[in-house]
Amino acid sequence: MQESILQIENLHVQTKTPHGTTSLIQDVSFEVGRGQIVGLIGESGCGKTVTSMSILHMLDRKTTDVTGSITLQGRELIGMSERAMRSIRGKDISYIMQNPMNSFTPVWTIGHQLIETIRRHTTVSKRQAKAKAMDALAQMNLPQPDKLLNKYPFELSGGMLQRVMIAMAACMHPPLLIADEPTTALDVHTQKLVLEHLNQIRHEYGTAILLITHDLGVIAEMADQVVVMRQGEMVEKAEVLELFENPKHDYTKKLLAARPSIPAVCPI
Amino acid sequence: MMTKGKNLFSHQKLISICVVLLGLLLIVTICAPWIAPHDPAAVNLAMKLKGSSWEYPLGTDQLGRCNLSRILYGARVSLGCALLIFLSSLLIGLIVGLLSGYKGGWIDHVLMRICDGIMAFPNLVLILGLVGIFGPGLSQVVLALMLVQWVYYARVFRGMVLSLKEQNFIAAAKISGTSHWNIMRKHMIPNVLPPLAVIGTLEMGWAIMDISAMSFLGLGVQPPMPEWGAMIHEGKSYIQTNPQLMLYPGLVIMAVVVLFNLLGEALSEKYGIKRRV
Amino acid sequence: MRKKGADQVLNGVNLIIEEGTCVGLLGQSGAGKSTLGRIILGLEKPKAGQVLFEGQDIYCADQRTRKHYRRHVQAVFQDSYSAVNPRWTVEQILSEPLENYETMSRKERKIVLIHWLERVGLSEKDLSKYPHQFSGGQLQRINIARALLLQPKLVVLDESVSSLDMVTQGVILDLLVELKKELGVAYLFITHDMTAAYHLSDQLAILDQGELVAQFRSKDDFFSSEEIAVQKMRDAMLADHPLSRTIGRPVR
Numbered sequence: 005m006q007e008s009i010l011q012i013e014n015l016h017v018q019t020k021t022p023h024g025t026t027s028l029i030q031d032v033s034f035e036v037g038r039g040q041i042v043g044l045i046g047e048s049g050c051g052k053t054v055t056s057m058s059i060l061h062m063l064d065r066k067t068t069d070v071t072g073s074i075t076l077q078g079r080e081l082i083g084m085s086e087r088a089m090r091s092i093r094g095k096d097i098s099y100i101m102q103n104p105m106n107s108f109t110p111v112w113t114i115g116h117q118l119i120e121t122i123r124r125h126t127t128v129s130k131r132q133a134k135a136k137a138m139d140a141l142a143q144m145n146l147p148q149p150d151k152l153l154n155k156y157p158f159e160l161s162g163g164m165l166q167r168v169m170i171a172m173a174a175c176m177h178p179p180l181l182i183a184d185e186p187t188t189a190l191d192v193h194t195q196k197l198v199l200e201h202l203n204q205i206r207h208e209y210g211t212a213i214l215l216i217t218h219d220l221g222v223i224a225e226m227a228d229q230v231v232v233m234r235q236g237e238m239v240e241k242a243e244v245l246e247l248f249e250n251p252k253h254d255y256t257k258k259l260l261a262a263r264p265s266i267p268a269v270c271p272i
Numbered sequence: 273m274m275t276k277g278k279n280l281f282s283h284q285k286l287i288s289i290c291v292v293l294l295g296l297l298l299i300v301t302i303c304a305p306w307i308a309p310h311d312p313a314a315v316n317l318a319m320k321l322k323g324s325s326w327e328y329p330l331g332t333d334q335l336g337r338c339n340l341s342r343i344l345y346g347a348r349v350s351l352g353c354a355l356l357i358f359l360s361s362l363l364i365g366l367i368v369g370l371l372s373g374y375k376g377g378w379i380d381h382v383l384m385r386i387c388d389g390i391m392a393f394p395n396l397v398l399i400l401g402l403v404g405i406f407g408p409g410l411s412q413v414v415l416a417l418m419l420v421q422w423v424y425y426a427r428v429f430r431g432m433v434l435s436l437k438e439q440n441f442i443a444a445a446k447i448s449g450t451s452h453w454n455i456m457r458k459h460m461i462p463n464v465l466p467p468l469a470v471i472g473t474l475e476m477g478w479a480i481m482d483i484s485a486m487s488f489l490g491l492g493v494q495p496p497m498p499e500w501g502a503m504i505h506e507g508k509s510y511i512q513t514n515p516q517l518m519l520y521p522g523l524v525i526m527a528v529v530v531l532f533n534l535l536g537e538a539l540s541e542k543y544g545i546k547r548r549v
Numbered sequence: 550m551r552k553k554g555a556d557q558v559l560n561g562v563n564l565i566i567e568e569g570t571c572v573g574l575l576g577q578s579g580a581g582k583s584t585l586g587r588i589i590l591g592l593e594k595p596k597a598g599q600v601l602f603e604g605q606d607i608y609c610a611d612q613r614t615r616k617h618y619r620r621h622v623q624a625v626f627q628d629s630y631s632a633v634n635p636r637w638t639v640e641q642i643l644s645e646p647l648e649n650y651e652t653m654s655r656k657e658r659k660i661v662l663i664h665w666l667e668r669v670g671l672s673e674k675d676l677s678k679y680p681h682q683f684s685g686g687q688l689q690r691i692n693i694a695r696a697l698l699l700q701p702k703l704v705v706l707d708e709s710v711s712s713l714d715m716v717t718q719g720v721i722l723d724l725l726v727e728l729k730k731e732l733g734v735a736y737l738f739i740t741h742d743m744t745a746a747y748h749l750s751d752q753l754a755i756l757d758q759g760e761l762v763a764q765f766r767s768k769d770d771f772f773s774s775e776e777i778a779v780q781k782m783r784d785a786m787l788a789d790h791p792l793s794r795t796i797g798r799p800v801r
Contacts, residue, residue, distance in 0.1 A: 041797060048685070048714045191577050191741040192785045196796070199787075203796050218714040221787030226797040244791045245800045262719040263744070263789065440631040447590055448695070449619045449649035459634055 009179050009212035010036040010059070015072035017051075017058055028054045028068075029236040034229070036180065036212040041202075043227030043244070044216045045259070051236040052216045056182045059214075060099060061089045077179060095125040098173035102185035104165035108157035115153030118172050125176055140175035141168065143208075144201050163194030167201060174205045181205065184216045199226055220263055224248065232256050283538045290535035297528065301347040308341035312498045321514050333503070333517055334510060342498035343524055349499045350525075353410065354479035357417045358472060364418070365425025366464075370456055372426065373433025384430075387423045395420055399482065403491045410499075413492040417482050421475070428471070432464045473536035477529040484525050500525050558584045559595070560759045566703060571729060571736035573750030575743065575782060581759040582739045586707045589737065590624050591615075602703075620650050623696035627708035629688035633680045639666075639691055640676040646699050665694040669724060686717035690724070697728060703735045710745055722748050743786055755779065 015032040018025050029051040036042045044052050057063050058070050061081060074081040076096060081089070093099070101107055108117060118137040119130060128136065134153070141149035144167055157165060166186060173181055183202060187195040199222065205211050215226055223230055223244065230247045232240040232255065240253040251257045300307060309329070316336035323331045330339035368387075372380045390398065402416035436442060436459070445455050484501030486492035493499040495506070500521040507517030559581045566572050576582050587593040589600055591607055599606045602618045610618065623646075626632045633642050643662045647653065653661070663673045669690040680688055689709065696704050706725070710718040722745060729736060729749075740746050746753060753771040754764040755778045762778045765771040771779060788794045 047716055192743065192787075193577055193781070195787065196785055199796050219787070220715060221789060224788045224791050225794045227791075228798060243800075248790055259716060262716045440626050440628060441634045443590075443592060444624070444626070444632045444692075444695075445634075445645065446592065447619070447622075447624050448646035449616070450645060451649075462636055463634070 007038045008035050009038050009077055010214065011073070011075045012055075012059070013073040013075075015055070015058065015070070015074065017054055017063065017071075018069040020067050020069070025069075027236060029058075029233075032072075032231075032233070032238045034231050034238070034241055036214055036229075038179070038212055039206055039210040040228050041206060041213045041215055041226050043223040043230045044214060044233060045218060045220065045223055045230060046233035047218060049235075050233040052218075052233055053184060054236075055233075056099070056184050056214065056216055059182065060093055060097060061086070091125075094121060094178075095176050096178055096180065098176065098178040098181045100166075100169050100173050100181070100183040100186050102188050104162055104169050104189070105157060107169055108165065110157055113154055113156055114160070114168055118153065118168075118175070121172060122175060136175060140171045143174070144168075144171040144204070146171065163190050163197070166190060166194070166198050170198065170201045170205070174201075174209065174211070177209045178211060180212045180214070182214045182216070185218070186215075187217070187219065187222055195222075196225075202226065220259065232259070283541050286534060286538040290531055290538065293531055294535065297347070297351070297531075300344065301351050304344040304348055308338070308344045310338035310341045312337060312341040312345040313496045314338070321510070323516075330520055331514075331516060333506065334514075339503075339517070339520055342503060343500070343520060346498040346500045346503060346521065347524075349410070349493060349497065350480050350483055350501075350528075353414050353483050354476050357414055357421060357479045357483075358475055360418050361421035362425055362468070362472065364422035365427075366429055366461075368422065368426040369429025370433055370460060370464075373430040374437065374452070374456055374460065380430075383426070387426055390420065390423045395482075396485075399486065400491070403486065408491045408494065410493045410497065413483060413486045417479065417486075421479070425468070428468070429464055432467075433460055436460055436463055470536060470539040473532050473539065477532035477536070480525065480529055480532075558759055559588075562598075562756070562759075562761045564754065564761065564764075566735050566737055568702065569729070569733045569735055570751045571738055571749055573738045573740065573746035573753045574756060575740065575746055575753065576756035577741065582741075582756050583707060585756065586624070586705050586737065586739050589703075590622060590705055591619065620699050621702040622705070623699065623701040623703070624705040624707060625689070625692045625696050625709040627711055629685050629692055629712070630680060632692055633688065635680055638677055638679060642680075642691065643676075643695050643698065646695060650699060661698060665698045666691075668728075669694045684717075686713050686721060689713065689721060693721075693724070693728070697732065697734065700732065701734060703737065706736055706738045706740075706749075708740055709738075711740065711742065718745065725749055743782055755782065 012035065013033045016030055017028040019028055032051075032055060034042060044055065046052050054063070058068075059074055059081065061070075061084065063070065065086075070082055072082065076092070081092075084092075108114070112120075115134070115137060118140070119133040122128065122133040122136050123130070126133075137153060138149040141152055146152060146164075146167055152160075152168070160168070166189075170186075181202075186202070187198055190198060202213060202215070203226065206213055215222065217223065227244045230240075230242060230244050231238055232247075232253065234255050240247065240251070240256045242252075247256065248260065251260055309327070314337060316332070319328070319332050319336040320334055321332060322328060322336075325331070328338050328340070330343065333339055333342070368383055372383045393401075398420050399413070399416045402419060403412055406412035406415065442455060442459060445459055450458070483492055483499070484504070487499050487501030488505045490505055493502045495502070503521040504518050507514070507521070510517050562581075562585060564572070564574075564585075574582055574585070584593065588595050591600075594608050600608060602622065605614050605618070607615065607618050640659070640662060643665070644658055647658050647661065651658075659676070662676060666672060666675060671687065671690055671694075675683075675691075680691075683691070692709075709725075710721050713721060725736070726749060728734065736749065738746060738749050747768060750768065752764070752766050753768060755762050755776075757778050763771075763774065763776045765774065772783070791797075791800045794800070
């Protein structure tokens with residue numbers, strides 16, 4: 005019933021260095037269905053970003069070796085030409101990164117960049133693209149979309165930029181959205197807002213979301229399924245409730261125990 | 273970043289070659305008195321304007337002086353002065369840039385306005401002006417070049433200091449109780465010098481050219497001191513009959529400046545540092 | 550330079566930090582927390598008001614008092630890498646404060662440095678390494694060692710664990726708790742993370758748009774408070790179990 009949007013099977017990524025070949029990730033398999041949120045959690049350096057980069061084919065083709073299978077709505081992505089990937093990125097797969105300031109060019113307004121993205125993937129006029137952009141911003145409950153379009157990235161706070169980035173990612177209604185540590189650089193008030201936006205996208209457009217984070221709170225709030233990674237390997241994969249109640253791997257148990265909880269806050 | 277335009281040589285090889293050749297140049301320069309076949313000032317009118325021979329490998333000039341010896345001794349002047357100019361303007365620029373950037377306030381304003389004033393004039397015009405005031409002569413040219421060159425370094429150092437100042441480790445050093453003087457000495461200078469070592473190689477090339485240019489105009493070295501630019505100046509009257517009088521020193525200048533430039537480019541590619549155009 | 554209404558970043562802030570206690574300072578970004586930290590560290594002079602250390606106004610004190618104050622108020626910043634000189638070895642980095650305040654021979658200094666390195670969970674062989682050879686968490690330990698080796702009375706922890714991942718955060722927080730007990734040092738823990746603040750602090754305060762809107766002398770008072778600012782913070786916390794989630798698809 006749940007159509008599979010992204011399917012990763014036996015993904016291996018190796019990199020060639022002057023000292024030999026190092027394996028970055030080994031044997032990773034999971035899938036993300038339509039309207040589902042899969043959380044990918046692990047410490048820094050565990051291979052989370054490498055995984056997302058290999059889905060997007062952004063790893064250096066000359067020095068990295070990607071084997072296995074990555075299928076997006078049935079299409080095999082490994083081995084696809086750069087040209088074909090370019091038309092997929094931004095339209096079929098949207099990507100949100102940790103530091104929103106880095107995803108925007110500082111010399112152009114937000115509006116310019118939004119409109120450019122829309123026009124790159126669709127055949128609409130500039131005016132139509134602008135309307136679409138304003139609509140996307142309004143959908144995310146961003147205040148005064150018309151004024152926002154005229155602002156430059158440095159005029160907005162990190163949190164605001166992140167929400168604009170999500171609006172940008174969502175406006176193409178992509179079947180898959182990869183969010184790489186979207187809340188890490190934000191303060192706690194904006195974190196919830198950003199997560200709410202992501203949930204909204206999933207709910208309204210049925211977008212499949214791969215949510216990469218090192219924060220268990222984000223997983224607890226959002227994920228339907230969880231994949232735990234450590235040093236390039238997948239150590240556990242489970243439904244979120246199952247993971248929290250019956251963690252099987254020692255590492256998962258260690259992760260769950262690491263976060264001290266506040267006794268005075270009562271769960272609903 | 274370095275995949276564009278694959279060079280014939282890898283950067284490391286290029287750096288090594290340049291260093292070796294420049295090292296040879298340095299040795300030759302120091303050992304000129306022992307290597308040169310003749311006294312560069314020895315006039316021998318009977319032997320004037322001769323071509324290459326065993327006794328005079330590069331021939332003689334219009335006064336019968338050995339060309340090779342003049343070029344070898346000339347290296348001492350050109351390189352020695354270029355080094356002097358480079359080091360002294362670097363030192364002045366460092367002090368000014370550090371003070372300006374670190375202290376800020378009115379010191380910064382005053383010093384930067386002085387720099388602006390000097391930079392408003394094209395280099396050569398300023399040098400000519402100064403030489404006009406001081407009179408022709410090698411030391412005057414060196415002084416003029418020093419006075420013009422330090423401004424560039426001051427600006428560069430100041431920029432670096434300004435960005436370093438904002439770094440947390442400077443705040444951390446202050447919190448650890450380090451005095452301003454020690455912060456400048458231990459934190460700023462070591463972080464500011466390495467890129468300048470790269471730019472310095474290019475500056476050496478410019479300095480050699482500037483000295484030669486001044487000497488060529490008759491404003492720098494006075495005869496009979498051998499110097500590459502001066503030799504070109506003297507040789508220009510014989511350009512049709514004995515072009516080698518201009519060619520030899522010209523080629524040497526070109527070779528040395530190109531070596532410095534190549535080294536500077538390779539180093540700046542290796543360390544990712546921008547150079548002045 | 551955030552323009553929030555008038556050009557004021559902090560407005561009428563009164564804060565007391567007692568010996569050996571940790572005060573957690575919570576608030577959104579832009580609320581003025583870091584500015585307050587910088588003022589307390591003596592890096593920025595306030596337009597009005599005083600900063601009294603052991604009764605003395607640090608901005609109007611004489612040379613000797615300032616030196617004494619400098620020694621006793623240290624800091625650990627958020628980004629562990631930018632807080633150290635990238636060209637210095639760990640030995641040089643840790644020696645700097647010692648050289649400024651104590652006269653010791655290199656051998657004596659080394660003994661002190663090794664003691665502190667081991668205290669924070671590192672070892673002697675790390676002395677000759679450079680910052681880029683360490684992970685963020687390890688380098689933060691070095692920063693903590695550097696802050697503590699002069700045995701200061703107060704350490705300002707400015708978002709010191711915010712850049713680290715969950716597991717490392719927990720470990721570093723535990724280390725800070727231990728060291729506080731052992732050395733009797735006071736902390737000002739500036740953070741936006743409530744759970745971390747709860748873990749480390751004895752008292753809590755909230756800074757909102759430059760004003761100290763709430764201050765609690767005990768942690769439990771904080772959580773049972775009806776103050777709007779506190780409620781806002783509580784609501785902003787992420788769930789720690791899927792059953793208490795407020796955003797995603799409800800689990801059975």
